[in-house]
Amino acid sequence: MSATDQIRTAVLSRIRGALGVTGREPARKAVVEIRLAYHPRGTIPARARGNQKGLIDLMTAVLNSQGAEVSRAGTAADAVRVIAEDLSAHGLPSALRMGGDPLLAALPWDGAPALQRRIGRAEPMDRAALSRAIVAAAETGTLFLVSGADNPTTLAFLPEAHFILVDARDIVGSYEDAFDRLRALYGEGKLPRTVNLISGPSRTADIEQTIVAGAHGPKRLHVVILG
Amino acid sequence: MTEASPQDFKSNAARALADAKLQRALINVKRGFIVKRATAKAKLPEFGQLRDEARAIKDNTLAHLDLYLEAYERKVVESGGKVHFAPTAADAREIVLRLCQDAGARLVTKGKSMVSEEIGLNAHLEAAGIEVAETDLGEHIIQIRGEAPSHIIAPVIHLNKEDIAEDFVRTHRGLAPERPLGTVPDLVAEARAVLREKFIAADVGITGANLLIAETGSSVIVTNEGNGDLTATLPEVHIVVASIEKIVPTLEDACTVLRLLARSGTGQEITTYTTFATGPARAGDPDGPRAYHVVLLDNGRSEMLGGDFRAMLRCIRCGACLNHCPVYGTIGGHAYGSLYPGPMGAVLTPALYGIEQARDLPNASSFCGRCEEVCPMAIPLPSLMRKWRERDFELGDPPLIQRLVLRLWAFTAKRPRLYRALGGALAPLLASLAGDRGQLSALPFGRDWTRTRDLPAPQGKTFHTLYQRQKRSGES
Numbered sequence: 240m241s242a243t244d245q246i247r248t249a250v251l252s253r254i255r256g257a258l259g260v261t262g263r264e265p266a267r268k269a270v271v272e273i274r275l276a277y278h279p280r281g282t283i284p285a286r287a288r289g290n291q292k293g294l295i296d297l298m299t300a301v302l303n304s305q306g307a308e309v310s311r312a313g314t315a316a317d318a319v320r321v322i323a324e325d326l327s328a329h330g331l332p333s334a335l336r337m338g339g340d341p342l343l344a345a346l347p348w349d350g351a352p353a354l355q356r357r358i359g360r361a362e363p364m365d366r367a368a369l370s371r372a373i374v375a376a377a378e379t380g381t382l383f384l385v386s387g388a389d390n391p392t393t394l395a396f397l398p399e400a401h402f403i404l405v406d407a408r409d410i411v412g413s414y415e416d417a418f419d420r421l422r423a424l425y426g427e428g429k430l431p432r433t434v435n436l437i438s439g440p441s442r443t444a445d446i447e448q449t450i451v452a453g454a455h456g457p458k459r460l461h462v463v464i465l466g
Numbered sequence: 467m468t469e470a471s472p473q474d475f476k477s478n479a480a481r482a483l484a485d486a487k488l489q490r491a492l493i494n495v496k497r498g499f500i501v502k503r504a505t506a507k508a509k510l511p512e513f514g515q516l517r518d519e520a521r522a523i524k525d526n527t528l529a530h531l532d533l534y535l536e537a538y539e540r541k542v543v544e545s546g547g548k549v550h551f552a553p554t555a556a557d558a559r560e561i562v563l564r565l566c567q568d569a570g571a572r573l574v575t576k577g578k579s580m581v582s583e584e585i586g587l588n589a590h591l592e593a594a595g596i597e598v599a600e601t602d603l604g605e606h607i608i609q610i611r612g613e614a615p616s617h618i619i620a621p622v623i624h625l626n627k628e629d630i631a632e633d634f635v636r637t638h639r640g641l642a643p644e645r646p647l648g649t650v651p652d653l654v655a656e657a658r659a660v661l662r663e664k665f666i667a668a669d670v671g672i673t674g675a676n677l678l679i680a681e682t683g684s685s686v687i688v689t690n691e692g693n694g695d696l697t698a699t700l701p702e703v704h705i706v707v708a709s710i711e712k713i714v715p716t717l718e719d720a721c722t723v724l725r726l727l728a729r730s731g732t733g734q735e736i737t738t739y740t741t742f743a744t745g746p747a748r749a750g751d752p753d754g755p756r757a758y759h760v761v762l763l764d765n766g767r768s769e770m771l772g773g774d775f776r777a778m779l780r781c782i783r784c785g786a787c788l789n790h791c792p793v794y795g796t797i798g799g800h801a802y803g804s805l806y807p808g809p810m811g812a813v814l815t816p817a818l819y820g821i822e823q824a825r826d827l828p829n830a831s832s833f834c835g836r837c838e839e840v841c842p843m844a845i846p847l848p849s850l851m852r853k854w855r856e857r858d859f860e861l862g863d864p865p866l867i868q869r870l871v872l873r874l875w876a877f878t879a880k881r882p883r884l885y886r887a888l889g890g891a892l893a894p895l896l897a898s899l900a901g902d903r904g905q906l907s908a909l910p911f912g913r914d915w916t917r918t919r920d921l922p923a924p925q926g927k928t929f930h931t932l933y934q935r936q937k938r939s940g941e942s
Contacts, residue, residue, distance in 0.1 A: 247551040250764050254532045254710070257772030262532050270526075271533040271715070275681050278716035281519045284512050284725070301735065338752070360752040363666055379736040386747070386754055392699045393753045396692050414721040428541065430682045432747050432754045433699065436740040441692040444732070445604035445620060446627055447491070448498035449650040454603055455658060455665075456692025456739070 287412035294377040301380030305439035323351035340389040361393035368394035386433035401457035407466035475826035478801035499789035502733020524780040541683025545745030547758035571669035577694035578602035579674025601693035616799030671697035675708035704755040726842035731784035780843040787837035809837035828854035893924035
């Protein structure tokens with residue numbers, strides 16, 4: 240047994256000694272295995288139960304209260320227009336960093352011919368980026384972003400303006416509903432490298448409890464709900 | 467780092483009370499956190515139910531901690547990461563140093579982590595020639611001041627913006643000294659620019675963990691600034707330092723705890739960012755670290771598991787007990803001389819370092835009970851503090867005068883007639899000494915106590931006399 244293994248065994252033995260167990264008790268093992276396999280839900284807040292329209296309204300209201308802008312885009316063309324207009328309204332270059340997400344790639348970008356799209360992870364000079372939320376939990380206006388080539392994690396943190404597009408059909412009520420979607424995509428007990436739950440722009444209240452947006456991440460978050 | 471010790475509590479507290487700047491800064495605790503938490507709680511009718519469930523989740527996890535840790539470790543390894551067990555603080559900082567050296571690290575960025583403070587990580591890495599940059603705004607300010615945080619979730623709650631502006635002028639080199647730093651947004655913007663360079667240049671990123679999830683092998687951090695994410699994403703290596711009681715079984719359990727954490731701490735419904743990190747970057751990922759390590763710290767926790775203080779291991783470090791504590795609100799965090807201040811610190815500090823190192827801390831409480839009331843994990847903090855007081859007394863070290871007074875009191879309390887006779891004689895005597903004001907401003911042998919307070923004098927009759935009289939009149 241290596242020194243590292245010995246230390247590991249020592250820590251676990253200390254825990255078992257404190258609990259007065261051996262770690263081999265079948266009943267204890269069963270408790271753990273069953274909980275991990277069935278992952279039962281706790282109480283889901285009533286606010287997370289509602290019809291699709293109710294959830295979208297809740298999503299919008301909570302995000303607004305947390306300092307994010309929210310736009311409803313009836314069509315894919317609207318979504319492109321919302322993004323292009325936001326950039327020009329805030330004096331940002333007509334350029335957008337994004338990943339290879341198929342939903343984003345399929346947007347009618349020719350509706351904004353001046354908008355330059357760069358594909359890949361964010362670089363320090365990028366000023367605006369677009370990600371897609373694979374699912375969103377309306378209960379606290381929380382968007383779920385998953386890492387990978389489709390939506391690199393850096394898009395959400397390096398640029399000063401961040402757009403997140405979410406398909407209205409991907410808005411669910413609770414965090415648990417959202418994680419069930421991820422389980423369906425990645426398998427039981429598996430997650431991608433990073434799952435970012437984002438509920439507003441970067442902020443800090445460290446100094447005198449004064450809230451300031453844009454601490455280290457984006458100063459602005461603009462959520463576009465499509466459909 | 468300013469050397470502070472829980473043994474100096476009394477003199478530290480006296481200094482804190484006389485510090486006008488500190489007193490001005492502490493108003494922000496009362497003005498901010500308390501109202502925000504109450505509002506957030508009122509907006510979630512299920513709060514009480516979730517609290518019961520979260521408590522049950524943690525109790526179940528602690529009772530099976532060995533097995534959940536093994537399950538967690540299996541999932542970390544499956545996703546390409548590595549777990550390192552560290553029995554003590556010294557082991558943990560040595561493991562982190564070795565990982566940094568193996569990565570050839572010259573610059574390390576850090577997200578906010580109380581466990582890294584507990585193990586004295588920064589000094590250890592710096593002694594080995596590695597530059598450490600704290601990236602949470604509050605922690606950055608603490609670092610350039612050479613101080614310890616004074617609150618577990620708001621490290622610089624003891625400072626005013628003018629103090630911070632001076633620190634920035636002194637330590638942020640290469641900037642115009644007359645630049646405007648009068649407002650909080652000015653300060654935030656400058657820190658953003660200064661730290662941005664560190665994020666991009668860092669070789670290793672170190673974060674803590676608010677939760678570890680056995681089902682998936684994930685570590686979870688909750689932040690508002692986004693610094694934790696830049697720390698965990700940009701460098702080649704991501705190291706998580708976390709203590710063993712941070713485990714929860716499943717994603718569902720994590721959701722239950724997360725619904726309580728931000729609401730109890732900052733009073734937000736959820737923090738801006740809640741991030742689940744699982745292993746290193748996968749094949750084809752354009753960003754993320756290529757290596758992922760978790761250093762699991764025991765440092766006294768396994769001992770707490772077997773004794774009277776197991777309930778303290780339910781703590782999720784939300785800070786609600788600090789925010790609502792009248793003692794914390796009056797003296798601030800530094801006076802405790804411990805990394806963990808307030809009620810949770812008064813229970814945890816003696817468990818980590820020994821009651822003989824921290825005997826004043828469990829006594830720094832009026833037992834008003836607000837800490838237990840607001841604790842999202844329903845930790846019985848006052849009874850745990852009382853247990854430490856008992857332990858301390860059993861050790862037999864309390865001052866002679868304290869022991870004599872308590873013995874004398876025990877002697878009379880066990881003899882009802884003597885007790886009543888003494889009480890009956892003392893009450894009118896004290897009342898007459900107090901005069902019209904009804905307050906005693908000096909006591910023999912009690913000058914230290916009466917220096918800052920008055921003792922309300924008895925009103926005349928003792929409780930026993932009044933009780934007897936009422937009983938008689940009730941019967942008639």
